[in-house]
Amino acid sequence: MRLKFKYPFSLSTLVLSFVLFTSCSNTKKDQTPWVPLFDGTSLNGWNQKGGIADYSIKDGAIIGTTVHDTPNSFLATDTLYSDFILELEFKVDSTMNSGIQIRSNSIPSYRNGRVHGYQVEIDPSKRAWSAGIYDESRRGWLNTLENNPAAQSAFKQNQWNHYRVEAIGDTIKTWINGTPAAYLIDDKTASGFIALQVHSIGKDKQEGTTIAWRNINILTEDLGTYSRKSPLEPIVTKNQLTVSEAKDNWELLWDGKTTKGWRGARLDAFPESGWEIKDGILTVLSSGGEESAAGGDIVTTSLYGDFELKVDFKLTEGANSGIKYYVDTDINKGPGSSIGLEYQILDDDRHPDANKGNHPGSRTVASLYDLIQADPNKPIRPIGEWNTAHIKSINNHVEHWLNGTKVLAYERKSPAFRKLVANSKYVKWPNFGESDQGHILLQDHGDRVSFKNIKIKQIKNKE
Numbered sequence: 337m338r339l340k341f342k343y344p345f346s347l348s349t350l351v352l353s354f355v356l357f358t359s360c361s362n363t364k365k366d367q368t369p370w371v372p373l374f375d376g377t378s379l380n381g382w383n384q385k386g387g388i389a390d391y392s393i394k395d396g397a398i399i400g401t402t403v404h405d406t407p408n409s410f411l412a413t414d415t416l417y418s419d420f421i422l423e424l425e426f427k428v429d430s431t432m433n434s435g436i437q438i439r440s441n442s443i444p445s446y447r448n449g450r451v452h453g454y455q456v457e458i459d460p461s462k463r464a465w466s467a468g469i470y471d472e473s474r475r476g477w478l479n480t481l482e483n484n485p486a487a488q489s490a491f492k493q494n495q496w497n498h499y500r501v502e503a504i505g506d507t508i509k510t511w512i513n514g515t516p517a518a519y520l521i522d523d524k525t526a527s528g529f530i531a532l533q534v535h536s537i538g539k540d541k542q543e544g545t546t547i548a549w550r551n552i553n554i555l556t557e558d559l560g561t562y563s564r565k566s567p568l569e570p571i572v573t574k575n576q577l578t579v580s581e582a583k584d585n586w587e588l589l590w591d592g593k594t595t596k597g598w599r600g601a602r603l604d605a606f607p608e609s610g611w612e613i614k615d616g617i618l619t620v621l622s623s624g625g626e627e628s629a630a631g632g633d634i635v636t637t638s639l640y641g642d643f644e645l646k647v648d649f650k651l652t653e654g655a656n657s658g659i660k661y662y663v664d665t666d667i668n669k670g671p672g673s674s675i676g677l678e679y680q681i682l683d684d685d686r687h688p689d690a691n692k693g694n695h696p697g698s699r700t701v702a703s704l705y706d707l708i709q710a711d712p713n714k715p716i717r718p719i720g721e722w723n724t725a726h727i728k729s730i731n732n733h734v735e736h737w738l739n740g741t742k743v744l745a746y747e748r749k750s751p752a753f754r755k756l757v758a759n760s761k762y763v764k765w766p767n768f769g770e771s772d773q774g775h776i777l778l779q780d781h782g783d784r785v786s787f788k789n790i791k792i793k794q795i796k797n798k799e
Contacts, residue, residue, distance in 0.1 A: 368562055370423070370553035373413060373530065374398060385410045385442050386451050389534035397550035400534035402432065404543050408472075410437060410451050410531040418527035419559055422501040424552040426458060429545040430493055434458040437472060437531035438503055445715045445741045447473065452740065453528050454478075456501055456510055456518075458547070464488035467499060467510040467517030471524070472533075474740065476580025479518040479571050487517035496550075504559055509566045519568040523722070530554075574616050575788060589636065589645075589776065590790040592616040598634050601665050601674045601777060607631030610780055620657065622784040633674060635663055635775035642795035645727045645776060648788045653719050654686040655783035658705060661727060662774035675762070676777060677748075677769045678705035679725055679736055681785060684716070694760050702738040707756045710736060710743040722788075730795050 373381065376396040384391060389409035390401040398411065417439070428434055440453025452473035459465040467487060469479040481487050490513045491497060500511040506523040509516070532549055555562060575592025589597065593613065595606035610631020612619045620631070640661070647659055663676030682701045684690040693699040697709030701716055702725065715738060717723050726737035732748040746753055749770050762768040778787060 368421075368555060369557075370555055372553050374549070374552040376550075379411070381414050382411050383414060385412050385449070385531070387534070387536060391532075391534075394548075397548040398532060398552075400434070400532060400547045400549075402534055402537045402541070402543055402545045404537065404539060406536060408451070408536050409534040410440075411534075412437070412440070412442070412451070412529040412531035414529075416527050416529055417503075417554070417556065419504045419556065420502075421555040421559060421562055422503075422530065422553070423499065424549055425496045425498050426547060426549045427494070427496045428458055428460050428547040430460045431541070432458075432460065432545050432547055433535045434547050435470065435472070435533045435535075436499065436501070437529070437533060438501060438508070439525045439528040440472065440531055441525070441528045443715065445713060447740070451531065453525055454503075454508065455533065456499060458533075460491065460493060464491055466491045466497070467512040469508060469510065469518045469520050471578070474524075475578050478522060478573060478578055479520045480579055481517060484517060484568070487512055487515050490515035490517070500564075502559075502563055504563060507570070509564070509568075511564075516566045516568050519566045519570045520573070521570045522573040524573075573789075575790075577791065581791065584793065586644075586791050586793045588790070589792045590618060590787075592788065597637055599637055600631070601633040601635045601663070601775075603632070606634065617786050617788050618778075618790075619784060619786040620778070620780045622652075623780075623782045631780055633660075633777050633779050635665060635674065635777045639773040639775060640792065640794060641773045642730045642797060643727075644729075644793040644795070645725075646789065646791045647725045647778075648722050648790075649681055649725060650722050650786040651681065651683050651719050652784045654683050655681075655785050656683070656687050656689055656781040657681040657783060657785040658777075658779040658781070659725055659727070660777035660779065661729065662769060662771045663777045664771055664774055674775075674777060675765055675768065676774055677734075678779075679703075679727055680705045680710075681725070681779075683719060695756065702736050702743045704734075704736065704744060704746065706760045706762065707753075708744050708746055710738070711741075714743045715739045715741050724789075731797065 387406035387409035389403050391411045392399045435455040435457050438454045440451055442449045442451045450473050455470045455472045457465050457468045457470050465481045468481045471478050498513050502509045506521055508520045510518040577586055599605055600607045610621055612621055658681050659679040660676035663674050665674045680701055680703045684700045689699045693706045698706050702710035702714055724739050728735040734748055735745045736743050757768050
């Protein structure tokens with residue numbers, strides 16, 4: 337007797353089920369030991385900075401909503417992160433601009449607490465630079481996507497998108513929906529918070545547009561095991577102009593490799609000793625702290641009038657140096673430095689010069705040497721770390737900046753300036769500091785001090 341069985345499923349259904357089961361069982365599961373930054377139900381571990389855009393939670397996602405009359409808003413982690421791998425998903429309104437801040441900071445001395453640092457862009461516009469890298473409130477664009485059409489086309493409009501961000505050492509790599517997007521080598525900032533941005537909107541924009549983030553996970557240990565290679569060529573910012581700087585007419589004052597554009601202050605050529613160029617860093621070598629004992633000061637071969645100057649510098653313990661401007665190399669015929677206005681570079685805690693001078697404090701770091709003291713609350717970084725000097729001189733109005741903070745200002749050629757000079761060691765030089773043009777000088781004071789990223793922007797005044 338032949339038994340007949342009735343199957344609840346057809347044969348084709350069973351075959352399809354087997355195929356799906358086999359496929360799922362062969363799919364490699366993500367074994368990364370991720371740590372969630374968002375628990376799906378609360379904003380514990382986060383705090384808001386900048387503007388007052390609304391942040392709420394819905395269906396396991398953080399929702400950021402635009403409002404009028406507020407600057408950029410940021411929902412930031414309470415914890416600061418240095419090296420990490422970050423993954424998350426987001427869905428953004430097609431009319432918005434947003435981003436993910438990484439290694440970002442907010443300190444009172446920097447533009448009254450303005451959030452600044454690396455941003456992984458969220459850009460649903462036709463430009464399509466999502467997952468490019470922007471330097472919020474500092475240098476602007478660092479890694480655009482105009483030469484990466486694959487990443488530009490990877491963004492999914494009005495859908496959930498996936499970001500992977502690796503920040504390890506001086507290297508930042510990004511992926512959008514699995515497609516390599518950005519590859520940046522830059523050492524400006526080593527650590528900071530992670531933040532979700534809701535961009536400010538103009539009055540012509542509709543209020544209430546939203547962006548959502550979910551599945552926000554981070555890894556901070558054993559990064560070498562989980563890091564991925566990128567097929568992209570890295571963009572290196574060291575001794576290079578950024579995208580924004582190039583568009584804003586900045587120029588490299590040192591190419592990072594040669595002595596081109598520089599000579600000894602009292603020489604026709606670059607000094608044969610006393611200075612070292614290595615790994616993109618220009619270093620004045622130690623000679624026991626005696627001024628100009630080795631190679632001597634170096635100056636630009638060109639003269640500059642109104643300008644902005646940026647120089648990264650790194651001190652060693654007890655070191656002394658300086659950046660001079662409006663230098664006339666013919667003023668001082670004898671040994672020693674040529675004379676000019678000086679942005680002081682000094683280890684204030686260990687060098688005795690910090691307590692000298694006719695004007696108290698005027699020989700401390702970032703001061704106008706021997707004339708005006710820099711703000712004592714200046715944001716100087718520890719010995720061995722890089723600092724950024726920024727000098728602006730436009731229509732005789734001069735400002736000294738240190739690490740993004742303005743620390744002093746004065747007016748050249750003014751009665752107040754001339755009074756300061758009259759009560760300083762510079763009184764013996766007629767019209768000191770009042771030249772319309774001069775060289776830029778890096779000082780050899782006999783101590784080891786390093787420089788890089790030397791850039792200048794010449795200001796063309798309208799007649």
